[in-house]
Amino acid sequence: MNAVDRTRRTDGVDVRRAQRWFxxxxxxxxxxxxxxxxxxxxxxGPGTGVLVLISGLVLAASSIQAxxxxxxxxxxxxxxxxxxxxxxxxxxxxxxxSGPLPSKxx
Numbered sequence: 742m743n744a745v746d747r748t749r750r751t752d753g754v755d756v757r758r759a760q761r762w763f764x765x766x767x768x769x770x771x772x773x774x775x776x777x778x779x780x781x782x783x784x785x786g787p788g789t790g791v792l793v794l795i796s797g798l799v800l801a802a803s804s805i806q807a808x809x810x811x812x813x814x815x816x817x818x819x820x821x822x823x824x825x826x827x828x829x830x831x832x833x834x835x836x837x838x839s840g841p842l843p844s845k846x847x
Contacts, residue, residue: 759810766807773800 749755776796783789 763807763810766803770800770803
């Protein structure tokens with residue numbers, strides 16, 4: 742058994758690769774936060790605006806992607822896509838508001 746087989750989960754996720762990307766994105770988010778902080782503290786100008794814009798976008802993108810990876814790595818097991826798309830049928834009961842309406846015939 743080679744190292745590649747040991748790091749794969751049953752759902753096909755390469756755990757080592759995902760962990761490396763998670764930590765790389767986390768470091769990138771921390772550096773972008775430092776750039777954003779520096780840009781917000783500096784004097785207003787076009788260079789400052791570009792610094793704030795780029796660091797804010799990098800911070801948002803890297804944080805979101807790292808959160809998605811963390812959800813896959815640490816989250817509960819998910820149902821297969823086929824089962825998640827179906828909604829359970831609602832049972833209509835007479836006492837329930839979503840049940841059939843009473844007839845208006847008298």
